[in-house]
Each structure stands twice: as C-alpha cells, then as structure tokens.
Amino acid sequence: MARFVDRVVIHARAGSGGRGCASVHREKFKPLGGPDGGNGGSGGSIVLVVDPQVHTLLDFHFHPHVDAPSGKQGMGNNKEGANGGDLELRVPDGTVVLDEQGRLLADLTGEGTRFEAAAGGRGGLGNAALSSRARKAPGFALLGEKGQARDLTLELKTVADVGLVGFPSAGKSSLVSVISAAKPKIADYPFTTLVPNLGVVSAGENTFTVADVPGLIPGASEGRGLGLDFLRHVERCAVLVHVVDCATMDPGRDPISDIDALEAELAAYTPTLQGDSSLGDLTERPRAVVLNKIDVPDARELADFVRAEVAERYGWPVFEISTVSRDGLRPLTFALWDMVAAYRKTQPVAAPKRPVIRPIPVDESGFTVSPDGMGGFVVRGTRPERWIGQTDFTNDEAVGYLGDRLARLGVEDQLLKLGAQPGCAVTIADMTFDWEPQTPAGVDVTMSGRGTDLRLEQDDRVRADERKIARKQRRESREHPDSTS
Structure with missing residues (x-):
C-alpha cells in the first residue's frame, strides 16, 4: 500500500573536490620540463527539482542520506580530474525547504523550479596552476574543498485552489470523488482519510483543483489528533469550504457549532514557516459552506432550517448537496470556480525570479x-x-x-x-x-x-x-x- 509522507529530514552531503596533482614534466632530452600537475575536479552539488509526477516525500523517508559524487584527482601532463556530477532530487510541487534552525531556505512551486541544497567543493589547484615568478616549480598542490553537508527539513504543502475542511465523516472524500476523477478511500467511520486527497474539477471550460484536508477536530491547532500534520495543506488554498454533516447523530453537534469549532482552529493555527510565501492569513480567505447528505430526510429539514442562519451569520454562500444522489453538485462546482477566479484576480502577478548579484565592497577584508x-x-x-x-x-x-x-x-x-x-x-x-x-x-x-x-x-x-x-x-x-x- 502506498504511503503519503509530507515531512522528512534529509542529510545532504555534496561531493568534495579532487586534490590537485604535483607533477614535473619528464621527457627525454627535456630535463627542465616544468610543472604539469592538473587541477582536481569539482564535487557534485545536491539540487532539488520540482517534478509534477512526484506527489509525496516517501523516497526520502526511507533513504534520508543523500550523497553527491566527489571530483577526481588531477593527474600529470596537465590532465584535470573529472567533475562529480550534480545529484538531482525530484520533489513534489509545493515543497518547502528549512535549515537546521527552522529558517526558510526555499519555497519550491512550479514545474522545473530548482534549488541547490548543498554546494559541491571546488577542486584543488595543481602545481602547474600554482607556478609563479617566485615559485617556478612548486612541489605541492592544493587539496580539494569538502562538499557542503547539512540537515534539511522538507515539508510538503498541497498546492490546491479549494480546500475542503470539516469534521471526520462529514463527506469530504465523497465530495472529491463525485466532482473529480479522484478515487479516495471512503468508509463510514471517523478518520478514514489519513492523507490529503487531491482532485481536478472541471467547470465548463475551466478547471481547478480541490484538496480534502482530513481529520480536523477541536484542538487540532495545538497538535491534537493529526491536525498539525494536515493544517499546513490549507495554507496554499485560495478558497476554503466547510463541509457540514447534516445527518450526524452525535449529541451536541449541529452545523453552526461545527463551523464555529473549525473556524477557531483555523484562526489559532499559525504557519510553522516564518516568511513562507503563502496566500496570507487563513481568516481572510474566501469561504463557502456545504450542507451535505440532504438525501436523508432529517438532514434536508435541518439544512433548510439553518441555511438562512448560516448565510446571515457568516455572510458566506451556502450550498445544499448530496454526494449520493448528486443533488446540487453542478451549481457548487461553477460557484467554486467563480470564487477561485475572483480571488486570483485580486492577487498580484508574481514577478519572474531574477538572479541577485551582490558585489563585495572594495574595503571588505573577508575575515x-x-x-x-x-x-x-x-x-x-x-x-x-x-x-x-x-x-x-x-x-x-x-x-x-x-x-x-x-x-x-x-x-x-x-x-x-x-x-x-x-x-x-x-x-x-x-x-x-x-x-x-x-x-x-x-x-x-x-x-x-x-x-x-x-x-x-x-x-x-x-x-x-x-x-x-x-x-x-x-x-x-x-x-x-x-x-x-
């Protein structure tokens, strides 16, 4: 059975540079051939690359130690050592990279985005490159630099337009399965869904993605249950949808109290990544409420009773649906697309990333x-x-x-x-x-x-x-x- 892993720690070690060669050219009838030691090859770097075909960090969970190849030693006759090739690690879209102190290093979104996680060491100079007026035939060469070694934390934040939040067994996975081609596991017991499910929804000629964020309960923002493991997946969602179970038989549960409880958890949750390029405060995201399971007679009566109160109290659009009879699904998909499109228009256009060059001041000693x-x-x-x-x-x-x-x-x-x-x-x-x-x-x-x-x-x-x-x-x-x- 496939496993979903969205947080791992990897031990990355880049390749070391090869040492230079100290050699003197020897040839018949040329007693003073001069130095001809070649330079060592540079070590390979470790590079993270976003691949849309990768959806989990499972490979790094089982193989957390990654080592790039080192450069080869230089040789005589001015032969340079071979460079160690860069080691490219494929990561999912939405991967965030943290250093040992928890500081944000990179936010990898978009196919092909690259980040050098550990730099390879430079190769040492051979004695041919070290020769000068003072040292015409050096009897030494430089050693190669050691590759950079660091422990990095990789966190995956699902990149989706709409995030479905709600109590266990509210019907979030069922909703994803009927409005998209996703086939999540569905059962009639709490915490069936243990991993976020992602589906692509079509609304006419437009498409958007929907993520099912599982298992949110009161206290999730403080680490209760699996809340903290999945709350990070709503940080990138442009629109949040409350899926409310109108057919629940639990005492003390009703649509209003369910929405209030989850809103309190969303407001209490703060991103663990300082400086993360998310979409702003969760409390400011557009909201919608879905009253689910209206195919049950008692649930339809409850939905009709609380619909006006929910709309008046929160000011959010309210939809009554049934994932079994598929009532109300088509209006819901088009309404969600309108909310996503409206939100996208309000966001600034992301400027293309350009290389930043920071010249060293002329009076900078460097030590x-x-x-x-x-x-x-x-x-x-x-x-x-x-x-x-x-x-x-x-x-x-x-x-x-x-x-x-x-x-x-x-x-x-x-x-x-x-x-x-x-x-x-x-x-x-x-x-x-x-x-x-x-x-x-x-x-x-x-x-x-x-x-x-x-x-x-x-x-x-x-x-x-x-x-x-x-x-x-x-x-x-x-x-x-x-x-x-």
Whole structure:
C-alpha cells in the first residue's frame, strides 16, 4: 500500500573536490620540463527539482542520506580530474525547504523550479596552476574543498485552489470523488482519510483543483489528533469550504457549532514557516459552506432550517448537496470556480525570479580576528577557513604558501594591531598555530628542495633523517648495553 509522507529530514552531503596533482614534466632530452600537475575536479552539488509526477516525500523517508559524487584527482601532463556530477532530487510541487534552525531556505512551486541544497567543493589547484615568478616549480598542490553537508527539513504543502475542511465523516472524500476523477478511500467511520486527497474539477471550460484536508477536530491547532500534520495543506488554498454533516447523530453537534469549532482552529493555527510565501492569513480567505447528505430526510429539514442562519451569520454562500444522489453538485462546482477566479484576480502577478548579484565592497577584508580569552586569537572568514582545508600540512612548501596567502590578505597586520605576541596561539577553522611574526611571509621565496621552505626550517619537527639516526642509536644501544658513547 502506498504511503503519503509530507515531512522528512534529509542529510545532504555534496561531493568534495579532487586534490590537485604535483607533477614535473619528464621527457627525454627535456630535463627542465616544468610543472604539469592538473587541477582536481569539482564535487557534485545536491539540487532539488520540482517534478509534477512526484506527489509525496516517501523516497526520502526511507533513504534520508543523500550523497553527491566527489571530483577526481588531477593527474600529470596537465590532465584535470573529472567533475562529480550534480545529484538531482525530484520533489513534489509545493515543497518547502528549512535549515537546521527552522529558517526558510526555499519555497519550491512550479514545474522545473530548482534549488541547490548543498554546494559541491571546488577542486584543488595543481602545481602547474600554482607556478609563479617566485615559485617556478612548486612541489605541492592544493587539496580539494569538502562538499557542503547539512540537515534539511522538507515539508510538503498541497498546492490546491479549494480546500475542503470539516469534521471526520462529514463527506469530504465523497465530495472529491463525485466532482473529480479522484478515487479516495471512503468508509463510514471517523478518520478514514489519513492523507490529503487531491482532485481536478472541471467547470465548463475551466478547471481547478480541490484538496480534502482530513481529520480536523477541536484542538487540532495545538497538535491534537493529526491536525498539525494536515493544517499546513490549507495554507496554499485560495478558497476554503466547510463541509457540514447534516445527518450526524452525535449529541451536541449541529452545523453552526461545527463551523464555529473549525473556524477557531483555523484562526489559532499559525504557519510553522516564518516568511513562507503563502496566500496570507487563513481568516481572510474566501469561504463557502456545504450542507451535505440532504438525501436523508432529517438532514434536508435541518439544512433548510439553518441555511438562512448560516448565510446571515457568516455572510458566506451556502450550498445544499448530496454526494449520493448528486443533488446540487453542478451549481457548487461553477460557484467554486467563480470564487477561485475572483480571488486570483485580486492577487498580484508574481514577478519572474531574477538572479541577485551582490558585489563585495572594495574595503571588505573577508575575515575577522578576535581574542579567544586565553591569550590567543581566532581568525574567522570564508577565505582563511577555505585555505586551511586546501593545505597539505605534511608539506612545508604548502604551509609556506598558506602563510603568504594569509599575509597578503592582511591577517598578520591585523594580529599586530591587536597586540599579538610571538608564540601565541592563532586558530583558523580546526587548526591552531604558534604565531611567528618574524616569518617574512609575502616576500619572494628563496628556492630550496621541492616540498620544503627555508622559512620553516627552524621548526621543532623531527625530520626523516633525524628519525633514522635515532633508530640506529637505539638499536646499537640494545646490542651493546655496556658500551659507552
């Protein structure tokens, strides 16, 4: 049996960029071929696309983890790595996207609407792209950026022109089945309908959609029953129709009290999405009242009795129908179309979406430096944090290149202005350094062996040759324990 899922949380992880290649061209009779390492490929992004053939978020309910492919590593001979293809996820029309804090990111309506849910990482530059006047043959390459990872909430709001609201077993599903080609489940017990049913209704040459919003009861706006799960589906409806059961035998139930109870729930309900592009306050939507089941003699008498009172009290059009004998259905469909058409005319024409370009001010540094409260400093900014992720810290030359980039950005000058002392801890992203202001970053680099940087030779790291000597000394000490050095 198919399931209807209208709210899911997905864990989206875009593809990471491939690392660049550090390679030197080798060819017979060309000893100085120069760097020829290619760039890494960019990671694939995760894109949500509206597909009219998709009507539920069921696929994401069973497969909440979605990963886009990563880019491939660059290769020698200036060969760039392959890009990871974008992963397109098909979602229903009316899907709303929220971030981890519940903020609205996108409202996806209209076939083909796209939204980049997670951006793929850029590929790292190879040493051919990093060569310059100062570094003619770099012995390093940049790592690829990690793809964006985020938890997103997808909520589906049914896109319909008319929303049918009413107590359980009021005949909403039956009404949808007789005025459209929809075939919802119908039975004579409460809460038969567990999912919204959508039908397309023809009124002459015009068509509109009708949604059956199930199971609204007193307290639904506070989460009682399934109210909150389905109240969101009336937010996009242009016209709301109260379907009233005139043949109910429940004590204390009558058409007036039923309408009052549901109006109180609609007024108390507030959209969970701040800034949602819905059609305004639910209390301001056009209304109509349908007195159903007039094929029952007692129900017809009650409908005739309360018709004038309902019209006078609320000022809404009232219709008497029977989904069994189909009395009053044709006038109802044409009247609903007139209400939908009138409401559409009052709404402003939606302007086509255009790309928004926000230039970066010329004096924007792109980073901030602040004390961490323990004698150190924290550097925050998109570019410094991205550069940290691109750096191979096992390569001294790559670390020196990072220092040059930070110096050109102005990080070192800002640290001096804030009174940073030599040896203090400076944290960028998840890396912490001991700051050495005397390092002449940003100036021409004296060339040394590939993968090395003369400015970093004063570090305390144990080199490979030193470890080799230490191992030899330990081995000799075990073989000759009584000997003295």
